[in-house]
Amino acid sequence: ACAVGGPAINPTPRRMITQEVGKAMEAAGYNGGMKLTISIPAGVEIAKKTFNPRLGIIGGLSVLGTSGIVEPMSEKALIETMYVEIRAQKARGNKNLLVFFGNYGEDFTRDEMKLDLEGHVTCSNFVGELLDYAVYCGFETLLLIGHSGKLVKVAQGVMNTHSKYADCRTELFALEAMFHGASVEVGREIYGCLTTDEVTKVLKREQIFEPVMDKVTEKIDFYMQHRVHGKIKTAALMFSNVYGILGKTKYADELIQLHKQKGV
Structure with missing residues (x-):
């Protein structure tokens, strides 16, 4: 920022x-x-x-x-805190989880999407544990809203998005850009970007942003569903503080409306 x-x-x-x-x-x-x-x-x-x-x-x-x-916490404490939040939603009778990585997602969703954040859950970097526990608790849907720098890792099957475990923020973007007609030089430029906002700028300049993002969100959907084995309907929305909403998986609009209706 x-x-x-x-x-x-x-x-x-x-x-x-x-x-x-x-x-x-x-x-x-x-x-x-x-x-x-x-x-x-x-x-x-x-x-x-x-x-x-x-x-x-x-x-x-x-x-x-x-x-x-x-809030200084160990990884174990963060995961246990997330579990407590999920159980609290279950106890309230909520069948549909709204999840953020942290404050950026909360702020964007409240300010730009105008959703009521009551009843949301924070997963920090622990996407895998989030999905596993949501299935275990019997939720019906889960909507994850996150910054592109986090969610692009999920598009590569990374279920702990902390930088000490995985970076890989630019590799998939570079590969998909070349698959959609970008030159090797542009691919190298994307690969060398320091932030996903820089990547977005290049993709828009090359006029391949939409097809590339479609493939990235398709991958996010695949890996989220692979983790839950189809037992819960999942969706994700990727955003940027600079460019706004960047992409959505196929059920994202449906779950966004569901949360608007539920007021959670």
């Missing part, structure tokens, strides 16, 4: 920093300008152990956050 060439500080922490500095300035009776330097000790060295260099974030760590609330 940061402009290219600018500080790698997400909007929420940037707003919080600005607010606190403003309070300090007001308390001191100062109305002039202010230059603020954010420094993370040993950030340059620590960043080498993260995914930042692959995203084009250079010179140190990035400052992330979407809510201002830090």
Whole structure:
């Protein structure tokens, strides 16, 4: 969510920093300008152990956050928390799950799609565990709404979307682009993109965005259904904060309407 060439500080922490500095300035009776330097000790060295260099974030760590609330949890705790949320929906009599990877999906769905988010479940990176448990609990449908950087991994059969387990955000896009007439040079350009928004820009420029995205969402549908063995109707919607809705699997519209009707 940061402009290219600018500080790698997400909007929420940037707003919080600005607010606190403003309070300090007001308390001191100062109305002039202010230059603020954010420094993370040993950030340059620590960043080498993260995914930042692959995203084009250079010179140190990035400052992330979407809510201002830090919830340190182990993977086991995150999965168990997801299970609790799913069981709670089951206990309420809900047969149709609405699922997000995290805050980005929630914000996009609420702000752009105008859906009521009451009763949703957060799966973090654990798509496989989500699908398995939804089947185990006897749900009838599951709609997963996520950013393209996450869902494109599912299109390749990756069921834990954390970057430490799998990247593969550009490979399928590059391959499908060449299958749909792009040159090898364009394929290499897509393969080398740092973000899926960059990939989308290239696909639109080459006028092959729609057929490529159709194949990607077809793959997402295949792997979700393969995981649940056809025991639950699944759908997914892929979005971008820059380009909006990018693609939907074949039952996505049906399940979106179902959730609108149910108000969940």
